[in-house]
Amino acid sequence: MRRCALLTTDHLEDYFVYDQMLIEPFKQKGWLAEEVSWRNEQVDWSQFDVVLIRSTWDYQQDVTKFLAKLAQISRTSAQLENSLKIVEWNISKGYLKELQSQGVNIVPTLWFDNFDYEQLSQSFAHFVTGELVIKPMVSAGADFTYRLSLANLAQLRQELSEVFATRAFMVQPFLNGIVNEGEYSLFYFSGEFSHAILKKPKTGDFRVQEEHGGLLQTVQPSDEMLVVARHCLAALPEDVFYGRIDLVRHSDEFVVIEIELIEPSLYFNMDPASPQRFVDAFIQRFG
Incomplete structure (x- = not known):
């Protein structure tokens, strides 16, 4: 039986994870699918035919280590999906x-490499809006994402300067x-x-x-x-x-x-047929 790793992470108790809905459809197609943490240093990745990146929802805490692990997997006989190349492209919102x-067409956006309170303040006028959203270029799950108004900007100044001291970030008008x-x-x-x-x-x-x-x-x-x-x-x-x-x-x-x-x-929980569609697409792609 061919093997597929569903790449996950440790301690997902506070998250809604639906990848287990894939395991039975995979089995019916002759594949053994199992969840494996990307943080597990004992895994021999070459034992898998395919490694699918799934619920690695802490990668933004250690991007360098995460990319290094994906590079390590890519050097084995296992097929990594999506590819390391596309991950490197998609990991920053740039x-x-x-x-x-x-x-x-994207949400109107300003891009910042360094935190500058005055420039941030001017973003309200730039977008002709009373509210902004600020978020890191590398983030997931709305981590370090703020909804800002002219009223609370000054109150959050110190927190924002600390959070974005070493993080490139983006600013957008808040969309009602x-x-x-x-x-x-x-x-x-x-x-x-x-x-x-x-x-x-x-x-x-x-x-x-x-x-x-x-x-x-x-x-x-x-x-x-x-x-x-x-x-x-x-x-x-x-x-x-x-x-x-x-x-x-x-x-x-x-x-x-x-x-x-x-x-x-x-x-997958929102469409009962979607796990099967995912596996069917997988089989068509990987055999």
Whole structure:
């Protein structure tokens, strides 16, 4: 029986993880799939035919070590998916600038290498808005993401200067569409659309993740969403096995918040047929 590692990490008790829904469909296709932590130093990766990066949701705490582990796996006989090349491209949100240069509409963004309070203050006027969102270039799960207003900026000055003292970051206008309508996620396996969900933050919050109380529902994407998503996929440096494209409505069109190609939750729980579609796409790709 061929073997596939579902790359995860330690101590995911506080997270919603759905990768185990893949194990039985894999078994039915003659593959033994098992969850393996990327932090386990005792693993012989060559015992696996394929290593799928799945719920490695602490990588942002030690990016250098994480990339080194993926490089180590890539040097074995195991096939790493998505590839190390695409992970290196996707790990910093600077990839959004590259997508924008290819005509993909993204959330309006300013990019900062160093924390500068005056420049941050001027971002309100730049975007003609009363609220901003600031987030690290390398982040996951809304870690170190702040919703800023003219009223609370001064209060958060010291905290922000410490958090972003050594982190490049991005600043965007806060989009009311995230609260009023929600954020859409479209999932693709081997370039084919699988399913889509709408994520809405709980009352009084702006973060849509389940861990922060976000509410989820399955939706059918509009033709406009599908066109934007296909444009995103076509703009990637290489074909990917799986991907999640996050969209939000802004100025009467859908714009890209993120493209998740490293360790996105694929929300198999939201579509009962999606684990089988994932495995079928896998078998078509890897045999």
